[in-house]
Amino acid sequence: MHSNYPGAFALLPMVVAAAACPAPAAAQAAAPTQAPATASAPGKPEAPTPTQAPATPSAIGYPATGDGEGTVPGKFNVSRWAEDWRGMRDPAKRDDPLDRLKYLPLTDSGDVYLTLSGELRYRVQETTNPDLRDRAAQRQDRTRVFAGADLHLGEHVRVYGELAHAGLQGLNLGTPGANLRNRLTLQQGFGEVKGSIGGAEVGVRGGRQEFSDGPNLLTAVRDDPTLHFVLDGVRGYARGKHVRADVFDLHFVNYGQGGLGDDRTDSARRFSGATFGYVVPQTFLGKSKLFLDPFVWRLRSDAAVWGRQTAREERMFYGLHLYGEIDRATIDWTVNHQGGSFGDRSISAWQAFIAQTWRIAASSDAPRVGVHVDYASGGGGASGRGTLRTPSGLYGNNIYYSYQLFLTPANLLAISPNITVQPVKSLRVTAEYTMAWRPNEDEAVYRASGAAFAGTQNVAGKHTADLIRAQAVWTVTPRISLTGRYEHLMVKDALSNAGYKNSDFLVGWISLRF
Numbered sequence: 455m456h457s458n459y460p461g462a463f464a465l466l467p468m469v470v471a472a473a474a475c476p477a478p479a480a481a482q483a484a485a486p487t488q489a490p491a492t493a494s495a496p497g498k499p500e501a502p503t504p505t506q507a508p509a510t511p512s513a514i515g516y517p518a519t520g521d522g523e524g525t526v527p528g529k530f531n532v533s534r535w536a537e538d539w540r541g542m543r544d545p546a547k548r549d550d551p552l553d554r555l556k557y558l559p560l561t562d563s564g565d566v567y568l569t570l571s572g573e574l575r576y577r578v579q580e581t582t583n584p585d586l587r588d589r590a591a592q593r594q595d596r597t598r599v600f601a602g603a604d605l606h607l608g609e610h611v612r613v614y615g616e617l618a619h620a621g622l623q624g625l626n627l628g629t630p631g632a633n634l635r636n637r638l639t640l641q642q643g644f645g646e647v648k649g650s651i652g653g654a655e656v657g658v659r660g661g662r663q664e665f666s667d668g669p670n671l672l673t674a675v676r677d678d679p680t681l682h683f684v685l686d687g688v689r690g691y692a693r694g695k696h697v698r699a700d701v702f703d704l705h706f707v708n709y710g711q712g713g714l715g716d717d718r719t720d721s722a723r724r725f726s727g728a729t730f731g732y733v734v735p736q737t738f739l740g741k742s743k744l745f746l747d748p749f750v751w752r753l754r755s756d757a758a759v760w761g762r763q764t765a766r767e768e769r770m771f772y773g774l775h776l777y778g779e780i781d782r783a784t785i786d787w788t789v790n791h792q793g794g795s796f797g798d799r800s801i802s803a804w805q806a807f808i809a810q811t812w813r814i815a816a817s818s819d820a821p822r823v824g825v826h827v828d829y830a831s832g833g834g835g836a837s838g839r840g841t842l843r844t845p846s847g848l849y850g851n852n853i854y855y856s857y858q859l860f861l862t863p864a865n866l867l868a869i870s871p872n873i874t875v876q877p878v879k880s881l882r883v884t885a886e887y888t889m890a891w892r893p894n895e896d897e898a899v900y901r902a903s904g905a906a907f908a909g910t911q912n913v914a915g916k917h918t919a920d921l922i923r924a925q926a927v928w929t930v931t932p933r934i935s936l937t938g939r940y941e942h943l944m945v946k947d948a949l950s951n952a953g954y955k956n957s958d959f960l961v962g963w964i965s966l967r968f
Contacts, residue, residue: 515694515695516655516693516694516695516696516698516731516733517733517743517745519745520698520731520733520745520747520778521691521693521698521731522666522667522668522691522698522700522729522731522747523536523667529932530932530933530967532675532677533664533666533675533682534571534573534600534602534604534616535602535604535614535616535642535644535663535664537569537571537604539556539557539569540557541557542554542556542557543557543559543564543567552933552968555569555570555571555968556569556570556571557569558570565606565608565609566605566606566607566608567605567606568603568604568605568606569603569604569606570601570602570603570604570968571600571601571602571603571604571967571968572599572600572601572602572967572968573598573599573600573965573966573967573968574598574599574965574966575596575597575598575680575963575964575965575966576595576596576597576598576963576964577594577595577596577597577598577680577961577962577963578593578594578595578596578961578962578963579593579594579596579959579960579961579962580592580593580594580959580960580961581858581957581958581959582957582958582959583955583956583957584626584628584957586860586907586943586945586949586954586955586956586957587953587954587955588955589626590625590626591625591626592624592625592626592627592628593624593625593626594622594623594624594627594634595622595623595624596620596621596622596634596680596963597619597620597621597622597680598618598619598620598621598680598681599618599619599621600616600617600618600641601616601617601618602614602615602616602617602642603615603616610647610648610649611645611646611647612645612646613644613645613646614642614643614644614645614646615640615642615643616640616641616642616643617638617639617640617641618636618638618639618641618680618681618682619636619637619638619639620632620633620634620635620636620639620680620681621635621680622634622635622680631679631709632681632708632709632710632711633676633679633680633681633683633709634679634680634681635711636680636681636709636710636711637711637712637713638712638713638714639681639709639710639714639717640662640714640717641662641681641682641684642661642662642663642664642682642684643661643662644659644660644661644662644663645659645660645661646658646659646660651692653694654692654693654694655691655692655693655694656690656691656692656693657690657691658688658689658690658691659688659689659690659691660687660688660689661686662684662685662686662707663684663685663686663687663689664682664683664684664685665685665689665702665704665725667700667702667729668729668747668749668751668773668775669773669775669786669788669790669807669850670786670850670851670854671788671805671807671828671847671850671851671854671863672771672773672788672790672847672848672849672850673848673849673850674849674850674851674852676849676851676852678852678853678857681709683849684707685704685705685706685707685725686704686705686707686719687702687703687704687705688702688703688704689701689702689704690702695733696732696733697730697731697732697733698730698731698732699728699729699730699731700728700729700730700731701727701728702725702726702727702728703724703726704724704725704726705719705720705721705723705724705725706719706720706723706724706725706849707719707720708720722755722756722757723753723754723755723756724752724753724754725751725752725753725754725848726751726752726754727749727750727751727752727771728749728750728751729747729748729749729751730747730748730749731745731746731747732745732746732747733745734746734776734778741780741781742778742779742780742781743778743779744776744777744778744779744780744785745775745776745777745778746774746775746776747774747775747776747777748773748774748775749771749772749773749774749775750770750771750772751770751771752768752769752770752771752794753767753768753769753771753846753848754766754767754768754769755767755769758796760796760834760835760836760838760842760844761835761836761837761838761898761906762838763796763797763838765796765797765798765799766796766797767794767795767796767797767801768794768795769792769793769794769796769801769846770792770793770794770801771790771791771792771848772790772791772792772793773788773789773790773791774788774789774790775787775788776788782812782813782814782815782816783810783811783812783813784810784811784812784813784822784824785809785810786807786809786810786826787807787808787809787810788805788806788807789804789805789806790804790805790806790845791803791804792804792805792845792846796842799834799840799841799842800841800842801841801842801843802841802842802843803830803831803842803843803844803845803846804829804830804831804845805828805829805830805831805845805863806828806829806830807826807828807863808826808827808828809824809825809826809827809828810824810825810826811823811824811872811874812824819876819879821873821874821875821876822873822874822875823871823872823873824871824872824873824874825869825870825871825872826868826870826872827868827869827870828855828863828866828867828868828870829866829867829893830844830845830847830863830864830865830866830867830893831843831844831845831865831893831894832844832864832865832866832892832893832894832897832898833865833894833896833897834897835864835865835897835898835900835906836897836898836906836910836911837896837897837911843894843897844864844865844897844900845863845864846864846904847862847863847864847902847904850862850863852902852903853902855868855870855888855890855902855921856888856902856921856941856943857923857939857941857959857961858941858943858957858959859901859902859903860901860902860919860943860957861890861899861900861901861902861918861919862900862901862902862903862904864900864904865892865893865894865897865898865899865900866890866891866892866893866900866918867890867891867892867893868888868889868890868891869888869889870886870887870888870889871886871887872884872885872886872887873885873886880928880929880930881926881927881928881929882926882927882929883924883925883926883927884924884925884926885922885923885924885925886921886922886923886924887920887921887922887923888919888920888921888923889920890917890918890919890920890921891916891917891918891948892916892918892948893916895914895915895916895948896911897911898910898911899918899948899949907949907952907954908952909952909953910948910949910952912952913947913948913951913952914947914951915946915947915948915950915951916947916948917946917947917948918945918946918948918949919943919944919945919946919948919949920943920944920946921941921942921943921944922941922942922944923939923940923941923942924939924940924941925937925938925939925940926938926939933966933967933968934964934965934966934967935964935965936962936963936964937961937962937963937964937965938960938961938962939959939960939961939962940958940959940960941958941959942956942957942958942959943956943957943958943959944956
């Protein structure tokens with residue numbers, strides 16, 4: 455790949471130097487041994503999993519949850535490449551025959567080994583009034599098959615590959631996307647080289663890969679569709695104990711629906727930039743495990759579409775992401791300004807995502823109450839005039855506001871109180887009520903795909919919708935989980951005045967991972 459974005463990768467030497475410097479005593483005391491979860495709500499997790507594991511631990515010691523790859527510590531991960539199964543070289547730690555597949559030594563020393571992984575998921579869902587129009591209900595029967603292989607050639611080199619199949623049957627399916635119906639695809643295929651320079655862990659990863667080093671509402675693997683969201687390109691990182699940096703230059707991927715030969719790198723959409731990280735010292739807030747991640751990104755789209763206009767768009771993202779734990783509270787806060795140009799028009803847009811939950815007792819399974827308040831500016835998208843003030847949601851979590859993909863952080867103000875309870879250890883139930891408005895009545899209401907609800911820019915009303923949502927996850931075993939979700943969306947004047955209708959959504963699925 456030829457890059458015209460050398461500035462991001464030029465930052466690596468400076469970050470290596472910073473990571474190698476000793477941290478102040480306060481920061482050294484603050485480095486958490488276990489990274490925190492992020493604030494949760496029914497739509498916050500892209501999809502529930504049994505339990506999740508950190509990425510391969512940094513040899514230098516930057517906490518896994520803050521390094522842009524890992525998630526909540528446990529056993530399995532939504533991103534299978536991020537799991538670390540070296541512990542399975544000890545037979546005493548294996549619980550069943552499938553554990554043997556997690557560590558297959560290829561040399562006598564065991565430094566060269568293979569990890570195999572897989573997932574089977576069967577899902578059935580029904581949506582009334584699809585697209586919020588008065589029409590027959592849609593039913594989707596989805597099948598997911600993932601198969602991955604992770605080859606470690608010593609401590610410094612690895613190669614990861616993952617094949618995927620997406621099956622789809624049902625009623626009133628319309629034209630399914632290639633992430634829902636796909637005979638076979640190379641979902642991921644990358645090589646990685648890493649080592650240590652000046653006391654910092656450094657590495658480069660190139661190929662087709664998942665990238666979610668940022669706020670969940672902007673970058674996510676999107677586990678709700680059958681296939682994950684992936685990109686082609688290169689990513690470099692440098693990590694010390696208390697600071698880190700990731701730089702990247704990636705292109706979107708257009709899935710085909712046939713075999714392995716029809717997926718294409720989308721040269722017209724390029725995503726590049728840098729994400730930095732800092733472990734916030736505990737002395738600032740007492741008992742805490744917090745991370746602060748500034749980011750500077752660029753999204754270039756050769757044929758972006760806003761309203762009736764198609765033009766080249768250069769969109770810059772300048773943001774701060776603060777997340778982690780403060781005592782029994784969990785927070786996930788982001789402020790993001792977007793600038794740049796769309797054709798001959800300037801871009802000036804804002805987003806703020808403020809999510810927090812509170813565990814009401816010391817026990818880890820105590821009920822949690824929370825609320826997330828989200829704002830996204832709007833203006834100029836549907837009208838095609840003046841400064842474009844409607845932000846991009848990039849490829850963020852597309853079910854955060856609506857399981858039916860009916861809302862996104864563009865021209866949006868949403869307030870969502872929620873509660874999560876665990877009536878028994880293996881069952882987690884979450885309920886949420888969302889109230890959504892559009893800040894700019896002259897701008898359209900937008901879907902999770904980024905497309906506008908046709909006609910909404912021409913009708914009066916700021917109140918967009920209210921949503922009742924519930925989710926239950928039963929972890930039958932560490933490998934098997936059952937999930938159910940329900941959503942009732944009540945359109946308000948911004949949608950109803952344009953002819954849109956209420957909708958119900960019900961889904962259930964079973965997942966098996968190894």
